[in-house]
Amino acid sequence: MANHQTFISYYIVLILVPFVWSSNTLTANQILSISSNLTMISPGNVFELGFFKLAGSNTKEDGERWYLGLWFYKASSKMNPLWVANRESPLYDSKGALKIYKSNLVIVNQSGNIIWSSSNAVVPSPPKTSSVVAELLSNGNFVLRYSDDNRGDSFLWESFDYPTDTLLPGSDLAKGVNRSLTSWISNNNPSTGIYSYALLSKNQEMFLLDAKSSPVYRRSFGLKTPYALGNGYYLLLLQVTYDGLLQQFSWSPTTREKTLLWRGPRDRCDLYGKICGSNSVCSLEKVDVHVFAGCTCFKGFKPRNWRGWWLRNMTEGCQRISRLNCTGNGFQVLKNVKLPDTKDAGLERSIGPKECRQRCIEDCSCTGFANVELDCFLYSSDLVDLRTLQSGQQLYIKVATSYLGKFFISS
Numbered sequence: 130m131a132n133h134q135t136f137i138s139y140y141i142v143l144i145l146v147p148f149v150w151s152s153n154t155l156t157a158n159q160i161l162s163i164s165s166n167l168t169m170i171s172p173g174n175v176f177e178l179g180f181f182k183l184a185g186s187n188t189k190e191d192g193e194r195w196y197l198g199l200w201f202y203k204a205s206s207k208m209n210p211l212w213v214a215n216r217e218s219p220l221y222d223s224k225g226a227l228k229i230y231k232s233n234l235v236i237v238n239q240s241g242n243i244i245w246s247s248s249n250a251v252v253p254s255p256p257k258t259s260s261v262v263a264e265l266l267s268n269g270n271f272v273l274r275y276s277d278d279n280r281g282d283s284f285l286w287e288s289f290d291y292p293t294d295t296l297l298p299g300s301d302l303a304k305g306v307n308r309s310l311t312s313w314i315s316n317n318n319p320s321t322g323i324y325s326y327a328l329l330s331k332n333q334e335m336f337l338l339d340a341k342s343s344p345v346y347r348r349s350f351g352l353k354t355p356y357a358l359g360n361g362y363y364l365l366l367l368q369v370t371y372d373g374l375l376q377q378f379s380w381s382p383t384t385r386e387k388t389l390l391w392r393g394p395r396d397r398c399d400l401y402g403k404i405c406g407s408n409s410v411c412s413l414e415k416v417d418v419h420v421f422a423g424c425t426c427f428k429g430f431k432p433r434n435w436r437g438w439w440l441r442n443m444t445e446g447c448q449r450i451s452r453l454n455c456t457g458n459g460f461q462v463l464k465n466v467k468l469p470d471t472k473d474a475g476l477e478r479s480i481g482p483k484e485c486r487q488r489c490i491e492d493c494s495c496t497g498f499a500n501v502e503l504d505c506f507l508y509s510s511d512l513v514d515l516r517t518l519q520s521g522q523q524l525y526i527k528v529a530t531s532y533l534g535k536f537f538i539s540s
């Protein structure tokens with residue numbers, strides 16, 4: 130008898146449930162409306178996807194705006210969403226919905242106009258036995274796929290291809306087409322701002338860029354971030370802030386705490402090409418309470434512009450005192466530096482320091498080398514964007530052995 134009752138109440142619950150969101154998928158005949166207050170939650174309860182509101186200032190034109198976004202499940206409302214679908218086309222009232230239309234994801238407003246679509250492309254209709262569904266995956270990727278095919282390489286569309294300002298773990302800027310992070314325009318407006326973080330070369334070196342796509346900052350290449358985190362599971366995220374900083378933070382889904390691990394640029398030596406020109410190292414000098422950024426030429430190099438150098442305008446950098454010959458060279462070592470820009474450097478994988486050095490000796494045009502674990506970077510031009518760091522890397526610069534004498538004390 131007791132068993133029978135249990136069965137009946139279970140049955141009733143099942144009948145009542147279908148109109149309540151209980152899953153991480155949206156099927157072709159469902160809608161996710163703002164007014165329902167429903168959200169999709171990723172398996173594992175880490176991410177939540179739904180509509181959110183940003184209040185404008187007090188003018189009517191700048192009133193409330195609604196966006197479809199992704200945020201950490203149960204995150205504080207002060208923390209901005211990690212991904213925004215319709216960053217350039219908000220809804221101006223709370224009457225709108227997300228649905229699947231002609232095999233695309235669309236956001237429609239009250240009058241049924243499409244104000245955002247995942248793609249303008251015509252997606253082939255699914256095979257007869259299948260349909261198109263949208264699914265929020267456990268890693269925060271929101272994907273559109275055929276219901277009978279969940280292989281990653283056959284997604285019709287995925288939000289990881291269109292990051293906003295934050296890189297989620299599992300997403301890779303080197304994959305897909307033109308993936309890049311772009312800042313919000315202000316802390317209260319997800320519309321595309323002026324800073325971006327993107328890949329600039331085959332060597333997968335990433336740069337923080339300004340509105341003119343000029344490099345502003347380059348993250349220390351291959352450096353492990355020193356940080357201490359409590360026990361437990363956490364996620365590492367990279368973000369471009371609206372005011373032009375690149376930052377990494379961690380998120381713990383268990384404690385729901387966000388921890389800032391580092392951000393840059395931190396000081397003037399971090400600014401790409403602003404203080405020191407090529408073939409010199411930027412370092413901070415403390416004079417009383419003031420901190421100055423200054424540059425030092427490599428051994429065997431001299432300032433290109435002495436006058437500017439004495440006036441502390443060092444942007445022209447340094448040049449070799451005498452041309453490098455093909456033979457009779459050695460290497461000066463710079464310890465604890467940020468490695469120069471590898472954008473134009475050659476890269477050979479699975480090569481240790483000995484062999485890397487040998488390659489540089491054998492190649493007359495090689496100007497220096499560095500190893501990042503078993504990645505061997507071979508420079509063949511001027512070396513740019515170096516600075517001293519507390520625990521940096523080692524750079525080997527090719528110079529004639531005559532410059533390696535006792536008067537040049539290796540640092």
Ligand SMILES: *[C@@H]1O[C@H](CO)[C@@H](O)[C@H](O)[C@H]1NC(C)=O
Binds near residue numbers: 164165166
């Ligand atoms: C959604 O939330 C609003 C504000 O909290 C409330 O007024 C409304 O009744 C809710 N709608 C549903 C369908 O629960």
Ligand SMILES: *[C@@H]1O[C@H](CO)[C@@H](O)[C@H](O)[C@H]1NC(C)=O
Binds near residue numbers: 239240241244
């Ligand atoms: C819906 O969007 C269309 C096109 O952007 C616009 O003309 C219309 O006024 C909008 N309707 C509402 C109710 O916002």
Ligand SMILES: *[C@@H]1O[C@H](CO)[C@@H](O)[C@H](O)[C@H]1NC(C)=O
Binds near residue numbers: 306307
């Ligand atoms: C990628 O970006 C480049 C430069 O902005 C552009 O020329 C190219 O068309 C983009 N490719 C795609 C597939 O969007």
Ligand SMILES: *[C@@H]1O[C@H](CO)[C@@H](O)[C@H](O)[C@H]1NC(C)=O
Binds near residue numbers: 442444
């Ligand atoms: C520094 O020198 C460069 C080139 O020599 C010049 O273009 C620049 O204006 C100078 N900067 C300052 C602050 O004087």
Ligand SMILES: *[C@@H]1O[C@H](CO)[C@@H](O)[C@H](O)[C@H]1NC(C)=O
Binds near residue numbers: 451452453
């Ligand atoms: C390169 O070789 C020439 C001729 O042998 C010599 O005069 C010059 O000093 C050498 N340069 C260096 C940097 O050793």
